[in-house]
Structure formats: structure tokens, C-alpha cells
Amino acid sequence: MVSPQSGDTCDFIEATWGVDYWALLLVTKLRNASAWVHALSQPYRDGAQYHADKVWIIADWDPPKKGIWESGNITEELLRRRPDLAKHVSQHRTFAKKGDQLRHQSSGANSFVAYLHIFSRHSRIHLLELATEIRNALHIEIS
Structure with a gap:
């Protein structure tokens, strides 16, 4: 289960690492949720962008x-x-x-x-x- 941090923390993680917890929470309701969650929870390939x-x-x-x-x-x-x-x-x-x-x-x-x-x-x-x-x-x- 995806449990987003506070909204502010989620925005910070998305901007830095490329992981959008709010989008992940939404896709958990889809039929093939695990594939989407796996795909969307991958950080940027080379790590944090800054x-x-x-x-x-x-x-x-x-x-x-x-x-x-x-x-x-x-x-x-x-x-x-x-x-x-x-x-x-x-x-x-x-x-x-x-x-x-x-x-x-x-x-x-x-x-x-x-x-x-x-x-x-x-x-x-x-x-x-x-x-x-x-x-x-x-x-x-x-x-």
C-alpha cells in the first residue's frame, strides 16, 4: 500500500527524485496496480537530480x-x-x-x-x- 507523506513532502520528493506519491496512490485502484506502482516508483536513473x-x-x-x-x-x-x-x-x-x-x-x-x-x-x-x-x-x- 502506498501511503503518501504530507503534501509538502510529496512535492519535494517528486521534484528531487521523480517519484510522485500522489500518482502512485491513484494507480493503486487500477486492475494491474502492481505494474503501475513499480513503473512509477522508480527514481531518476542517475539518482536525485539535485x-x-x-x-x-x-x-x-x-x-x-x-x-x-x-x-x-x-x-x-x-x-x-x-x-x-x-x-x-x-x-x-x-x-x-x-x-x-x-x-x-x-x-x-x-x-x-x-x-x-x-x-x-x-x-x-x-x-x-x-x-x-x-x-x-x-x-x-x-x-
């Missing part, structure tokens, strides 16, 4: 700030401003919208405000360097 990681962006601020998100869409802004980094981003999303009241991570609340799926066709070290550069290049303003 090194990949997910960069989570966490909102953090110190008093006396109130936790008001002033930045807008930080991932879109970064990709426009830094095309050299944009070419290494396969997917991204900013959850926080300008004016949102954020909950501080000390409250135990999820304080993720954005993510970026990044990749490198060179090396794992290059990927980690990209992740650091992306975190440093984001413009985040919280009042």
Missing part, C-alpha cells in the same frame, strides 16, 4: 515590538531583488501578510512566516551556503 533543502523562515522579535508583520511578501521580494538566488528556488511561499499580528515563538505558537525550497546541482555544501545566503538576504520588518 541536492535540495527547505529553508523555513521564523519570525522573531524582542520587546518592545508588538509582533506586527510589516514586510509583505518576503519571498517574492527576494526573488525579484536577487535573481542569482532565484535560480536556485523551486518553490516558495510567504504565509504572513502585511499588518498581520504574529504570535511570538515563546508562546509555543508556530512562528513560521515563509519557506523556500532550494536546490543546488553542484554539491550539498553549495546548498548549505545558498540557505545561509538566502536567510541573510531576506528583508524582514516586524514592529
Whole structure:
């Protein structure tokens, strides 16, 4: 039985390895399911097409700030401003919208405000360097 991971993980595996868990789940209902499952669950012949990681962006601020998100869409802004980094981003999303009241991570609340799926066709070290550069290049303003 095929049991897909969370949707986000499935997308990441499909993009990196070429295995689509959601398609596999659908074909399990076909008469000759085992042949289809075998055919569709083969990773790319030469392995992963790139090194990949997910960069989570966490909102953090110190008093006396109130936790008001002033930045807008930080991932879109970064990709426009830094095309050299944009070419290494396969997917991204900013959850926080300008004016949102954020909950501080000390409250135990999820304080993720954005993510970026990044990749490198060179090396794992290059990927980690990209992740650091992306975190440093984001413009985040919280009042």
C-alpha cells in the first residue's frame, strides 16, 4: 500500500527524485496496480537530480515590538531583488501578510512566516551556503 507523506513532502520528493506519491496512490485502484506502482516508483536513473533543502523562515522579535508583520511578501521580494538566488528556488511561499499580528515563538505558537525550497546541482555544501545566503538576504520588518 502506498501511503503518501504530507503534501509538502510529496512535492519535494517528486521534484528531487521523480517519484510522485500522489500518482502512485491513484494507480493503486487500477486492475494491474502492481505494474503501475513499480513503473512509477522508480527514481531518476542517475539518482536525485539535485541536492535540495527547505529553508523555513521564523519570525522573531524582542520587546518592545508588538509582533506586527510589516514586510509583505518576503519571498517574492527576494526573488525579484536577487535573481542569482532565484535560480536556485523551486518553490516558495510567504504565509504572513502585511499588518498581520504574529504570535511570538515563546508562546509555543508556530512562528513560521515563509519557506523556500532550494536546490543546488553542484554539491550539498553549495546548498548549505545558498540557505545561509538566502536567510541573510531576506528583508524582514516586524514592529
